[in-house]
Amino acid sequence: MLEVIGVKSLDDLFPTIPDDSKINQELDLPEALTEWELNDHMDQLAAKMATGPGVKTYLGAGSYDHYVPAxxxxxxxxxxxxxxxxxxxxxxxxxxxxxxxxxxxxxxxxxxxxxxxxxxxxxxxxxxxxxxxxxxxxxxxxxxxxxxxxxxxxxxxxxxxxxxxxxxxxxxxxxxxxxxxxxxxxxxxxxxxxxxxxxxxxxxxxxxxxxxxxxxxxxxxxxxxxxxxxxxxxxxxxxxxxxxxxxxxxxxxxxxxxxxxxxxxxxxxxxxxxxxxxxxxxxxxxxxxxxxxxxxxxxxxxxxxxxxxxxxxxxxxxxxxxxxxxxMASIGKAGIKELARLNHDKAEYLKRKLTTAGAAVPFSSPTFNEFVVQLPSGKEAAYQRLLDKNIVLGLPLEKFYPELSRCYLVCVTETKTKDDLDALTKELLS
Amino acid sequence: MTEKVGTTGLVLSEKLLWEKSRPGRCGMSIPKRDVEESPLDDSLTGEGPELPELSEIDVIRHYTRLSTWNYGVDTGTYPLGSCTMKYNPKTNERQAALPGFAGAHPLLPTEKAQGALEIMHTLEQAFAEITGLDAVTLQPAAGAHGEMTGMLVIHAYHKKQGRQRTKVLIPDTAHGTNPASVALCGYEPIPVVSDENGILSVESVAAVMDEDVAGIMVTNPNTLGLYEENLKQIAALIHAKGGLVYGDGANLNAVMGIVQMGKVGIDVMHLNLHKTFSTPHGGGGPGSGPVCVTRELEPYLPVPRVTKTGDLFDLDWNRPDSIGKLGAFYGHFGVMLRAYAYLRMMGAAGLKKTSQLAVLNANYVKEQLRDTLHLAYDRPCMHECIFSDKNQKPHHITTMDMAKRLIDHGYHPPTVYFPLVVEGAIMFEPTESESKDELDQYIAAFKAVAQEATENPDALHQAPKATVVRRLDETTAARKPCLAG
Amino acid sequence: MTKEAHELNLPADIKYAKAHEWARVDGEIVIVGLDDYAQDQLGDIVFVEMPEVGETFDKDSVFANVESVKAVSECYSPVSGEIVEINERLEDEPELVNNDCYGDGWFVKIKATNLAEMDSLMDHEKCRASVKGE
Incomplete structure (x- = not known):
């Protein structure tokens, strides 16, 4: 191919680039891995993420945990x-x-x-x-x-x-x-x-x-x-x-x-x-x-x-x-309605449980699968305690709305069972 | 030529989803109800969307059949100029699908997301090294989004200097996104004409450069596939008058490990991970368009910034001069993962070889087709080469006719009618992925098409014939648009 | 293939602007459209973006956009004045501009503020000559 083009080497393919614009040394990048080394490396990095069966997150706020059929x-x-x-x-x-x-x-x-x-x-x-x-x-x-x-x-x-x-x-x-x-x-x-x-x-x-x-x-x-x-x-x-x-x-x-x-x-x-x-x-x-x-x-x-x-x-x-x-083609008209209803009902279930256990729900408007919950004062440490147990309660809101202290945005989707919700309530407010 | 790659196979017809719908079918397992129903006011609820009702096998067959009407890089040579349709290694897909990443919520406390943050941090450093610039944001979602981010950075920089400027210089060889991105930031695009060699001259830039010009947007190598030989001098000229130099990195695939754009005067540059860094195009996206800048411009980059203290990675939101946020979270992390996998497997030597082979392949195509097609600029090209239909015009054959006939031969055509400075442009970017054998077959197919243009022009006017549909009436589609149902 | 200058239909009873808008005076109203050269060059017109009735335009300012499949071009008002009527048929039948550019394919009616501006427009001969020069 070099012969067809009329050059001697790969380096000769760049005659239009001024010499003083070219770099002389190799880029300083991490060394090349084989596919198998890459797999190990990526598995290790993925393990540093709080995801998977041992972790329960009640985070929504623009990113939702829903089942996806294989x-x-x-x-x-x-x-x-x-x-x-x-x-x-x-x-x-x-x-x-x-x-x-x-x-x-x-x-x-x-x-x-x-x-x-x-x-x-x-x-x-x-x-x-x-x-x-x-x-x-x-x-x-x-x-x-x-x-x-x-x-x-x-x-x-x-x-x-x-x-x-x-x-x-x-x-x-x-x-x-x-x-x-x-x-x-x-x-x-x-x-x-x-x-x-x-x-x-x-x-x-x-x-x-x-x-x-x-x-x-x-x-x-x-x-x-x-x-x-x-x-x-x-x-x-x-x-x-x-x-x-x-x-x-x-x-x-x-x-x-x-x-x-x-x-x-x-x-x-x-x-x-x-x-x-x-x-x-x-x-x-x-x-x-x-x-x-x-x-x-x-x-x-x-x-x-x-x-x-x-x-x-x-x-x-x-x-x-x-x-x-x-x-959407897989879930269909009846399926999406049922799934949406289930999201709403599960969130409502947790809302009732938390209120009964002493937390407040500051906003009275109807909600879908997310709502704001305010921990009773004196319970601020609960968020970190849950986090240590790999339960992410939700999103702390004070950073975005300073007036909403001790408030968390909690999301419940179909991936959480009644047992999960009962356990969360118990951990949070016991 | 021995055997045509394109033959007529069995093409299955397939209806629209809703024509296959039957009441009561569902292709997904709906989770069991383990809580009681809670009331919700009737005034809030609706009938629910009219989605089709299909079983799982209906859905699978539907999309499997549709897929057979498509053509991808995995199907064959796809020398679409300016798009860098290189092979997408399959290990990339394995890494992106790892549950630890695919299932990660973006608002996890950062101590619970160290793996993702480490990848983003390493990627930023690698892109800084490749471009010779100092700081990188991964947030932009695509090339055009990166352009907008870069222009917003330039806009914020001039604002901070105390005097906003009104114009941005754009060469006539630019992508259409460039002027549109500039306009989104309130600047007026000022065209700069390329010279007879297809590149920018210092004089033509000097003629329009003044202190109302915020900067210049250069694609290097440019969209004619030519290296901007005067870039260093042009950058010095722009800088002397207080302007900044934006580099559109769409064509970075030609110069990795050969030129660091930051070292030749570029201040801001976006990359296209879906071009240069092997992430798949997905029939139109998702892409990812990181932006690299000089140290001086780092304060303006979007929030949050990924930081590293000791072994701990974190997100820094406290950046008073930042242009703000460009997307809901941190950009297309799933795309970044694929690019990361590619980078880690290539290493520095691999990237340089990539660029060399990309340039080798383009020059090879240029030499092999120069007697068949009219060569727009007879100069050594970089990773792409541009021809036109000038030789075929006398036979009433246009670029479009040849492109459509190439489909019947089993190939995706090159980019056509771009760049606009070449009338009837045919733009090849073979990428480093194609072997000599593949290129020879493609070249033979193109030569066969050119021969047909003289001997049997009707075959070209009628093409394509082997596809599921033939040429479509775009005029009526636009006059009486039917966009749903 | 586009038409040669001698093939163009350029009626003698109307005036032509540089960007190939035509104008016909009817009392104090000026009817405006695109001439045969413009419609032929643009090819199949798919949409005309019209001004609203009541809007006013200066001579040579953009009052409409014409879209073909692969191009957009701006139309400049040949006279100053207020839009008093737009051709609503073009919304659903943009092809009228191609098929009947001086008849059913008209764009707008303008109540001109200064009919003397018509004098600065080209007659059909000048218009044809200008096409030959292009």
Whole structure:
């Protein structure tokens, strides 16, 4: 091959790089391992993680512990899905395209929207970009977001908005744990409103009222979520008047993986379809009239519209979207409802047990599978004591909300049994 | 050519999920109820989403059949320029699936997540070494997200200097994401024209550089597959006027262990783990786009930062100058794990060899096809080479026709119609993964297509014929969009 | 394959702007659309992003975007004024721009603030000459 090219050695392949730009010594990197050494090394590192059968975590807060049937990762691992690129050549990418189209359809059913994108990075960036396109479309300047949106999501929203010149205002939460919407009426130049439900405290918001108050101001309502499974049971955000719905789909078959990759879900009414960020798959006919699928409405995107694109997103999380589609296809209409109900009922069971045993539940609004619990004073050491026994009670909230001292965000999913919940109560409050 | 790789096999048809749905079927074992039902107000609950009802075998067959309509790196040569479709080692998948990692909650107390933090810390150090820069964030979720992160860092830097700037220079060979990323940060992109050799000249940059320019966004090697020979001088020019140099690392696969971009004047650079570091593309993602910066820019990186004190790893959230957060947690850890496995198996010598072989393969393709296709820039290329359809135009054959016919021969086409500066561009990036035998077969297939272009152009206009569907009507799809149901 | 200059249909009773918008005066209203050259160059038009009725535009400012499958282009207002009507049919039938650019494929009606601006536009001969130069 060197002969065909007309050079003598591999080193001669770089004549256009100035010599003073080349490095002369080898990079300082860890030495190369064999596959078997790597396995040992990785097993050792994995063992330093508090996961597995000996550990019980009651952490939710945007990352949820749900069962995933073995069939999902198995069929997902088909090389043709995993090792293909973005479907720019539709004739040889119909597998990905149909799978994404089906994902979009099931996402629309879950979120109650007319359209859904092919995915965004995660719930936080989906929400940030949803709010951005909404306020741009409104041609107004202010965006109001609830203080009960996940604190990390709010940080991401702030990061995205910082250089834009749009102004962000925060709506406080009420004593019952829901967002206080009364201030909306007084905000001038309001272009978009963002509320998460179930919110960060697990409380189910009145999205219908929020949508109405937003529309009264001629602004767009963006409903967020971090726990997609909730919409197996709850009224969808779209059906309650949300113009855009943005959230996290990790619960639909995607593993927790220390925070990613997850699945940003973003849906909208048909009216906003042409300003959505990211890829969309649509139906098309081929030369013979046969049904197929293509990436469509590409004129919105960065590779065509460049600096005037609705977003810069290119690579998304396609494989996670296919994974979620496989999960939704497996669980089905009746299954998702039953599973969501079970999550709610188990969380309610623990809530009752903890209250009976002397803990407080500061927010009275109904919740889905997460809620805030406040330990009685004098019991602060319980969190660490449990941690030493490999039980992670939940997320301490004081760091995010200084007023919520001794409060923990606790999540119960179908993976916890009644015995687990009884044992937790006993350990915590005995 | 002896035998065509692409033949007609048995293609199974498959309906949409909901056309297969039958009431009462469920493909998942629903956990037993061991607590009583608790009330929830009717005003809050809905009917539940209309998901299809299928058994496990229905689901498995559905997706297995769909997968056979796809083509991946594991199927065959996939020389998609600018995308670095290299082989994805399977040990990567084993490591990412380890329950200790796959089951780890991101908000575990850090003393309970030492394994993950150690991996992130080691990876950051390795990327700093490879790029010759000082500090790294792994948080960006993809290349474009990395670009945005880098531009936000530049934006924060100028703000801290007390004077915000308004423009960013972008060469005409840039990826479409570059101008879009710049615009997201409120900057106006200013195009810079590449010279007759396809690279940036110091003069063309000097002509547009002033003190309202926040910086320049350079892809090196650029999207024509050429090394930016004047980069050092250009960087000095930008720095002299107070600007910063952003490096788009999409093409890093050409220069690992050969050039450290931090040493040739780049201040901020993103990497694409799903390109250079062998993590699979997944039909469009997930990717991962770490950003490497100089010491001076480290204070602006996203929170949290991974720290190491003694043997203990931790997360530092207290960074007053940070641009904030770019994603819900710490980035695509599952993708980082795969890149980590790759790095640990390659080592320094392996990475350098990777770049050498990637460049060898591209130059080999260039030499073997130069009599068949019109070569856009007749210069030594890096890891990719660019041709056009100029030789075929007289036969009314376009780049698109050749790409589609190549599918019938059993191959994924190269990148087409990009970069925009070459009309009818055909961009090959064979990567280091392809052996000479594989390349020779691909080259033979392309030559066969070019021959058909003169002898039987209709075969190209009608292509592809061997796929599950033929050319699709994208116009009607966009005019009357049907995106669900 | 795109049309040659002599193949273009450029009616003599209307005026043409540099970016190939056409304008026809009807009383104090100016009807605006894209000319044959523009629609031919863009290829199959898939969407027209319209302004809203009541919006005002200065001459030469962007009042609409036209999307084809692989491109987007901006349309500049040939005169200053207020949008009084938009062609709502284009929302569902963008192909009208390709099929009948001077008839059913019109874009907007503008109530012009200064009809004298029409004088700065090209007539059909100049327009054809400008295409030959391109």
């Amino acid at each position: 069939s999902v990762p198995f069929v997902l691992s088909r090389s043709e899905f995993v090792t293909s690129y973005t479907p720019y050549q539709p004739e040889m990418s119909q597998g990905t395209l149909q799978a994404i189209y089906e994902y979009q359809t099931m996402s629309c059913a879950l979120m109650g929207t007319d359209v859904s994108t092919a995915s965004h990075y995660d719930g936080a960036t989906a929400m940030a970009e949803g709010l951005l396109i909404a306020v741009r479309k409104s041609r107004k300047n202010k965006v109001a977001i609830s203080a009960a949106i996940h604190p990390f999501y709010r940080q991401v929203i702030h990061t995205y908005f910082e250089p834009t010149g749009f102004e962000l205002v925060e709506l406080p939460y009420l004593p019952d744990g829901r967002t206080d919407l009364t201030g909306l009426a007084g905000i001038e130049d309001l272009g978009a409103v963002g509320v998460q439900s179930p919110n960060f405290f697990g409380c189910i918001e009145d999205l219908g009222a929020a949508a109405e108050a937003t529309h009264d101001k001629k602004a767009f309502f963006v409903a967020g979520f971090s726990e997609a499974l909730a919409y197996g049971l709850l009224k969808s955000p779209g059906s309650q008047g949300a113009d855009l719905v943005a959230g996290e789909g990790q619960s639909l078959g995607v593993s927790r993986s220390f925070g990613g990759p997850y699945l940003g879900m973003l849906g909208a009414t048909k009216k906003l379809m042409r300003i959505l960020p990211g890829r969309l798959v649509g139906r098309a006919k081929d030369m013979d009239g046969k049904d197929g699928f293509v990436l469509t409405l590409s004129a919105r995107e960065q590779h065509i519209r460049r600096e005037k694109a609705t977003s810069n997103i290119c690579t998304n999380v396609g494989l996670c979207a296919v994974q979620a589609a496989m999960y």
